[in-house]
Amino acid sequence: MFDKIFSFFSCQHTNSVDKIILGIGNPGEKYAHTRHNLGFAVVDNLAKDWNISFNKEKFRSLIAFYRFRNKDVLLVKPLTYVNLSGEAAKKMLDYFQLDNQSLLVVVDDISLPVGKNRLRLKGSSGGHNGLKSIIKHLDSECFARLKMGIGENKDCDLVSHVLSRFSDEELPSINDAIVSAKEMCQQWLCQE
Template sequence: MKCIVGLGNPGKKYEKTRHNAGFMVIDELLNRHGWELNKKKFNGKYAIEQLEGEKVALLKPQTYMNLSGQSIRPLIDYYGMDPEDVLVIYDDLDLPAGKIRLRQKGGHGGHNGIRSTIDHLGTKEFKRIRIGVGRPTNAMSIIDYVLGSFSKEEQERVDGSIQQAADACEAWIGESFPVVMNKFNA
């Protein structure tokens, strides 16, 4: 069984913000397959589905970004998954809007949702898809920037990266992550 986690903040107020890029990828997967997050438990909304003969959990933590690990850990424990079976999708300031980058492991890079995930999983050994949101080009604070909406131009580029990230999630179900990384990081 595999687990795909999109990081973000719950509620209408945050729906279309840069910080919710992970939620947007989960939404794309749900739309593609006609699924819905029909379970509420473990401080999250999730679904258990089948894709290419593999059981997959799709999770949107409802803890707010900085406490994401509090939702991920109990879900994977309940379903008997290892951190290596987890793919976390999140926004990244260091990538331009429209770019994605897959990694097999790593540090938190200053991202509090990933910091919480590392703390609660007790390891850095989980897969990631970083969705580029760029950095503010003016004096706007990082917090205001990630909690702000995309410009029209950014949104067009980000829509493409959301599609790409969803494609990568689907590819991971049937292929090894290094193969998927080579394909999508090229």
């Protein structure tokens, strides 16, 4: 426990960060547990596992620091809403003088089936407005993204679908996907 407290404070005081994991989502209770907030769910679960909390607001985001295997990690939940996620990402990378390869974005993806995760080190936005914003602000598609499947619903419009909650039948797959996503995030942190 002392090590966690010490690394939290030492990281804050030195402004040292090696890696950033940014979960895309919308702030507020209205959007909690929606398909569009899977990124928030993953970083929330990482914070819970690491026994830390999002107790600081900076870069138009809620942030939490943690020392993971000799790396200072910043968990991020932008308060910009999904469509402006790039503003927060750019401010953080600039502030900590990090390149784009130090960033992992966790994001929902309608092109993947519910419960399926896919890690990519670069690529297009795939039509996701949060990724579009990050690509625009970083002027690059070269950053890691962990895409989490939310499925597609041809019976309703896209906005209604991404802002809907998962069905009872989908929840077991989503819970498994969150566990898998946490493991994938930690594997990414271990890569040089």
